[in-house]
Amino acid sequence: MAGSGGKGVGQIVTGLGESGLGKALAAIAAAFLFRMFSGPGPALLPENSADDDDIDDQSDFDGGHTGNVVPVTIRWRSITCSLSDKSSKSVRFLLKNVEGEAKPGRLLAIMGPSGSGKTTLLNILAGQLTASPRLHLSGLLEVNGNPSMKKTYKFAFVRQEDLFFSQLTVRETLSLAAELQLPEITTVEARDEYVNNLLFKIGLVSCADSIVGDAKIRGISGGEKKRLSLACELIASPSVIFADEPTTGLDAFQAEKVVENLRQLAEDGHTVICSIHQPRSSVYSKFDDIVLLTEGALVYAGPARDAPLEYFSKLGYSCPDHVNPAEFLADLISIDYSSSASVDSSQKRIDGLVESFSQQSSTILYATPIAIRDVSKDSVKFERRRIVRKKGSWWRQFSLLLKRAWMQASRDGPTNKVRARMSIASAIIFGSVFWRMGRSQTSIQDRMGLLQVAAINTAMAALTKTVGVFPKERAIVDRERAKGCYALGPYLVSKLLAEIPVGAAFPLMFGAVLYPMARLHPTFSRFGKFCGIVTVESFAASAMGLTVGAMVPTTEAAMAVGPSLMTVFIVFGGYYVNAENTPIIFRWIPRISLIRWAFEGFCINEFRGLEFDHQHSYDIQTGEQALDRLSFAQSHIRDTVVAQSRILLFLYCITYRLMEKNKPKYQQIELPPSDKIQPEQQLEPFNTDQVEQYQPKESPPPDQIESNQQLESPEIDQIRPFILEGPAV
Numbered sequence: 001m002a003g004s005g006g007k008g009v010g011q012i013v014t015g016l017g018e019s020g021l022g023k024a025l026a027a028i029a030a031a032f033l034f035r036m037f038s039g040p041g042p043a044l045l046p047e048n049s050a051d052d053d054d055i056d057d058q059s060d061f062d063g064g065h066t067g068n069v070v071p072v073t074i075r076w077r078s079i080t081c082s083l084s085d086k087s088s089k090s091v092r093f094l095l096k097n098v099e100g101e102a103k104p105g106r107l108l109a110i111m112g113p114s115g116s117g118k119t120t121l122l123n124i125l126a127g128q129l130t131a132s133p134r135l136h137l138s139g140l141l142e143v144n145g146n147p148s149m150k151k152t153y154k155f156a157f158v159r160q161e162d163l164f165f166s167q168l169t170v171r172e173t174l175s176l177a178a179e180l181q182l183p184e185i186t187t188v189e190a191r192d193e194y195v196n197n198l199l200f201k202i203g204l205v206s207c208a209d210s211i212v213g214d215a216k217i218r219g220i221s222g223g224e225k226k227r228l229s230l231a232c233e234l235i236a237s238p239s240v241i242f243a244d245e246p247t248t249g250l251d252a253f254q255a256e257k258v259v260e261n262l263r264q265l266a267e268d269g270h271t272v273i274c275s276i277h278q279p280r281s282s283v284y285s286k287f288d289d290i291v292l293l294t295e296g297a298l299v300y301a302g303p304a305r306d307a308p309l310e311y312f313s314k315l316g317y318s319c320p321d322h323v324n325p326a327e328f329l330a331d332l333i334s335i336d337y338s339s340s341a342s343v344d345s346s347q348k349r350i351d352g353l354v355e356s357f358s359q360q361s362s363t364i365l366y367a368t369p370i371a372i373r374d375v376s377k378d379s380v381k382f383e384r385r386r387i388v389r390k391k392g393s394w395w396r397q398f399s400l401l402l403k404r405a406w407m408q409a410s411r412d413g414p415t416n417k418v419r420a421r422m423s424i425a426s427a428i429i430f431g432s433v434f435w436r437m438g439r440s441q442t443s444i445q446d447r448m449g450l451l452q453v454a455a456i457n458t459a460m461a462a463l464t465k466t467v468g469v470f471p472k473e474r475a476i477v478d479r480e481r482a483k484g485c486y487a488l489g490p491y492l493v494s495k496l497l498a499e500i501p502v503g504a505a506f507p508l509m510f511g512a513v514l515y516p517m518a519r520l521h522p523t524f525s526r527f528g529k530f531c532g533i534v535t536v537e538s539f540a541a542s543a544m545g546l547t548v549g550a551m552v553p554t555t556e557a558a559m560a561v562g563p564s565l566m567t568v569f570i571v572f573g574g575y576y577v578n579a580e581n582t583p584i585i586f587r588w589i590p591r592i593s594l595i596r597w598a599f600e601g602f603c604i605n606e607f608r609g610l611e612f613d614h615q616h617s618y619d620i621q622t623g624e625q626a627l628d629r630l631s632f633a634q635s636h637i638r639d640t641v642v643a644q645s646r647i648l649l650f651l652y653c654i655t656y657r658l659m660e661k662n663k664p665k666y667q668q669i670e671l672p673p674s675d676k677i678q679p680e681q682q683l684e685p686f687n688t689d690q691v692e693q694y695q696p697k698e699s700p701p702p703d704q705i706e707s708n709q710q711l712e713s714p715e716i717d718q719i720r721p722f723i724l725e726g727p728a729v
Ligand SMILES: Nc1ncnc2c1ncn2[C@@H]1O[C@H](COP(=O)(O)OP(=O)(O)OP(=O)(O)O)[C@@H](O)[C@H]1O
Pocket: 083, 094, 112, 113, 114, 115, 116, 117, 118, 119, 120, 121, 132, 277
């Protein structure tokens, strides 16, 4: 048995190197490594991103530096977005024949009740509507008068969730973003000046040296985070700024400051488009243009402030005095669900308003002339100057990402403290259970049990930490990569290297406490090898966490999938099922099980050279005999470490592949049927008398006006900043 077992073990131990599977893994790993290390960053970018995201012009950078912005006018017509439901064979319209225009130097607000399609419209205009086979999107999008199916201008998209590395300060966040996005700025002084200007412009000087923070460490405020998001997006000096509900989650004061920033940016020549829920009147007065949407249809699009009030008063809906115009408009275009009669009457009113606007849209919408000549002159320049954005070299990207990953890993005190405490606590618990094992026959089983739980504990600790954090980090990386900041190769290599010192500390603490307590093989070299195996296993398990995090969309899904996969590896971990007895169809699982390789390494390290007390001839006398029973007799520690390292590299390669494959894909806009493009549609004349008169609510007394203004306060639970942080503890 020993002989055949040894043969089996030999085959398995060398399995990853010599078997077909091993060769395949090694070849794939080598191919990916070659890809990761070869060539400068842009070569590694997916083809689409080069097309879609890297169409930037060098001179825009200068523009950003000096405050000049290439003016961009976006005009959209006949935008229709529908969602088909295969099961019920029904089609739901998210946007119906929407048109509008956003002009440079003006702040456009998209307003409407919840679910009216504001975010959908914003995403479509920015070309960021997540692709889905159920969606159908058609319409005409013009940029500076030219039909544009692809982005040909620089744009910034400030999303509802603010994504940051929590341990970096505001200044460091901006400085690193500038280094990654603007390799043209080569000197530290120029970069500092650029960042300082940006901090000043966005009003972040007072918190420039505070860390961004997370749920565990208090950092900057919600409004400051929103403005930091804006500042990060401004680095590439975009022509157009999209902001999805920039005020949600902020108090009225912070909300006004953010909108003031947007207004300032519009004054600097940017085209600014934001979606917004019922703003207070002081915020409303900052908008130059508004688009009013209800149930995906257009109720009004054109100049803001008094123009919509005048327009609706002509239709018989006058805004009472002392009422916030934004509240009046919101009431006007919302369905009142308080009773079936009110639903009917409000629906009728809204249908009338939609129809009315569709007849008059061309006169209202394009009422504000734009300097067509200037813009078209600029657009010619702008089209000609389309060149691929410069990126830093592979090494530059790598060193910047290494610096950032190191700052994040080393400064995350609360997470590191918890990890250290957990490592020491579990070592103390295991050490107490297996306290000072002797050399009796029964101690053989104890040793195997301890080594197995040590392998499981190490892998689980590393896996859960990584799957708890990586999906969030991936969201940041996806966004940065969509901007073409860096390639995946330098990111993954820098992540692996930056986490080595911190990641190695915890398994070492675990080993240092457990080893003497359990009185494992008492030589210093064996202790060193034990720590080495535990550290490599921890990194391989972390790599598995990265793969799981890249495979699934959310942290919750990763938390469900990661431990389930690890359970399979535990079953084939070498202790519960002997390698020789593993059914042929499952023989590949122990070969890729990190737990099994770690357990095998621990056993060889522990048992080889040990002598046990024995009384009977059938007792196990030496450690070699114990190893033989586990089918590990022919194996070497080096082989187990090499196998773990191969698994680690293989998992990194899979992560690379998954991240490339799972990057966000956006819905393509199709041309609408030609009969729908007509600016003036042939609709039945609309008789305003038929529309039920809007019953303005009575003007509230002054004390109620106060409380109405507070209604505008955001629903804080709706949106929470999304910050890279350690695992929940
Ligand atoms: N990909 C999608 N799949 C299914 N439904 C969608 C999709 N995108 C949007 N919707 C639906 O379209 C409608 C409009 O969504 P959207 O997010 O644009 O509304 P909104 O005006 O931004 O609302 P809110 O003010 O609450 O953010 C909603 O009813 C939403 O459920």
